[in-house]
Amino acid sequence: MGRKINIFNDRQTMNTGEYEVFHYKDARPGGIMLHNHDFYEIYLLLGGEVEYQIENITYPLSRGDMLLVSPMELHRPITRREGAVYERIVLWVDRRHLRILKQIHGLDFEHCLDPGRARHSNLMHLGRENLSLLLGLMNLMLREEEDKQYGSELMRSSFLLQVLILVVRLSQGQPRLSESLTSDSLVDQVFDYINRNITQDLSLDRLSGLMYMNSGTLSRRFKKQLGTSIPEYVRHKRLTMARNMLLEGERPTAVALKCGYADYSSFFRAFKARYRSSPREFVKTLDRSADVVHVS
Known part of the structure; x- marks a missing residue:
């Protein structure tokens, strides 16, 4: 059988x-x-x-x-x-x-x-x-x-x-492959910058200024390659990083600052909108649900 x-x-x-x-x-x-x-x-x-x-x-x-x-x-x-x-x-x-x-x-x-x-x-x-x-x-x-x-x-x-x-x-010994069907070198630069500076100002205006490009054009090219918008990608990365820190036992107030939020209230609102619980409630329940990025 x-x-x-x-x-x-x-x-x-x-x-x-x-x-x-x-x-x-x-x-x-x-x-x-x-x-x-x-x-x-x-x-x-x-x-x-x-x-x-x-x-x-x-x-x-x-x-x-x-x-x-x-x-x-x-x-x-x-x-x-x-x-x-x-x-x-x-x-x-x-x-x-x-x-x-x-x-x-x-x-x-x-x-x-x-x-x-x-x-x-x-x-x-x-x-x-x-x-x-x-x-x-x-x-x-x-x-x-x-x-x-x-x-x-x-x-x-x-x-x-x-x-x-x-x-x-x-x-072991496998090289990094670059077999991408949809690689856009400028989008790759933006992607790398975001991931290296996730705690810094990553507003669309700032990123488009750094790339000397119209914000609308940058937004379209980024979404075409990654399937999600720049603000949503940044939000997701910060919240994922925050969630991992909470799972490792770090205090919510410290996590907010380490993940690029100007204050705890901003972090609280963003976290609750994504995970349907406050950071402190999350620590108590250790909710292990998956993150899903909705393409907007």
Whole structure:
């Protein structure tokens, strides 16, 4: 009897505190909005005509391509042919679980899986042998989850460890790829400036002045490449950074200043509008829902 395929839904949150794995095969018309998670995502494409946007880069994908997405990175799939079969395996791993694995095994998976810190590309092209190895391990994880036999959880955990080790090995030595279909060098400059100066004045007027460009033109070019407006991108980045600081135990008043807000009341309003709770309420509940950027 064949293993069942998961039915896709728009859930972008984890139901467990450690890891989850899914195998999807469906016809997706697109429409998944830019979002990020509190966890790491390992994405393996098995079929379909798909591009994948991660921050300011859109990657063309083919079967056997693997993507690593870290918690801070905005991302979304873009399916190019409506009704075409889109097949992929997606593995979510909570960063706190990675820290536990580091304590147990002495392996810093969190650092190695983060493209920004480990300085490798989000995208890796897997050869036939490595694809077979990774796909085999992920299928074993899925089978153990479905069968739920004696020791299944321990078996799944052992397969997860093998997946993580293999993925890190594959990522080591990978160059940064620039295979973007929609790269605009000026937008890339603005993107880099925003991320280097997230606590500074990032108003549209200031950015357009720095780029010697009309604000309307800059806005259109930025939204065309990233799928969201400059103010919404800045707002999202600041709030994501603030949320991570709160999760790490920093005080809300200190977080407001570190994330570029002029005063606590401005931070309070922005945070509550996004997460439907005040910063202090969030600290109490440790809400772990995903952020979704609505393109406006």
